[in-house]
Amino acid sequence: MADGYHHGNLRAAVLARAAEVIEREGPYAFSLRSLAADLGVSHTAPRYHFGSREGVLNALATEGFAELADRLAVNREAGGGFLESGVEYVRFATERPAHFQVMFAPTLLDEADPALAAARGAAFDELRSGVASVSDEGNRVDDPAAGVVAGWSIVHGIATLALTGNLDSSGVRALLGDTDLLTITRRSAGLLFGPSGRPPSPAQE
Numbered sequence: 001m002a003d004g005y006h007h008g009n010l011r012a013a014v015l016a017r018a019a020e021v022i023e024r025e026g027p028y029a030f031s032l033r034s035l036a037a038d039l040g041v042s043h044t045a046p047r048y049h050f051g052s053r054e055g056v057l058n059a060l061a062t063e064g065f066a067e068l069a070d071r072l073a074v075n076r077e078a079g080g081g082f083l084e085s086g087v088e089y090v091r092f093a094t095e096r097p098a099h100f101q102v103m104f105a106p107t108l109l110d111e112a113d114p115a116l117a118a119a120r121g122a123a124f125d126e127l128r129s130g131v132a133s134v135s136d137e138g139n140r141v142d143d144p145a146a147g148v149v150a151g152w153s154i155v156h157g158i159a160t161l162a163l164t165g166n167l168d169s170s171g172v173r174a175l176l177g178d179t180d181l182l183t184i185t186r187r188s189a190g191l192l193f194g195p196s197g198r199p200p201s202p203a204q205e
Helices: 007-025 032-039 045-050 053-077 082-095 097-103 114-136 144-163 172-176 181-193
Strands: none
Touching: 007 032, 007 045, 007 053, 007 097, 032 045, 032 053, 045 053, 053 082, 053 097, 053 114, 082 097, 082 114, 082 144, 082 181, 097 144, 114 144, 144 181, 172 181
C-alpha cells in the first residue's frame, strides 16, 4: 500500500491504536478519520477493514473475547481450578483494559455480528466448564448456573473496581493489606470456592 501498510498489518495497527486511545480517553474518543491520521494513512484506509467506527469496536471486543477464551483454556488444560480461571480473568482485564471495557458495553457493539457472538460464546463456554470441573473433582455444585454467575460476578467486580480506581479510593485495597490484585482475587473469590477453586465442604460451611 502507498500508506506503508499491508492490509493485514494495517488492520492490526488500527486496533492497537484504538485500544491505546480507549485506555486513555474512553471508547468515544476516536473516529476512523482520527485513527487514520494517527497512523499516517489515508482517511479511507481503515474503512476498508472495519466499515465504521462500530466495526472497530466490534473487532476489539471479538479479539478480547477470543484472547480471554484462550487464556481460560490454557488454565484449564494446565489443571488450574475454577479459582485460577477467575484469577486469569482479572489478569486479562488489567492487561487488556481497553478490550475489557468494550467487551462488556453492548450499546457500543453490533450484537448481531457472528464473529463477536462466536468469540463471546467460546469465552463463556470456558467459564461454564470451570464449574463443571469442580463437580468432576467430586465436589458437588448443587446449582451450577448460579455457580457461574457467582464466580463471574466476583471476578468481574474485582476487575472493574480495580480498573476504575475504586478499589484504591475506597481504601479496600489497603484494608486487605496486600497491593497485589491477583492475591486479592484469590482471597476474595476463595471465600466462595475455596483456595483450590472448590466449594467448601458441608463441614467447612
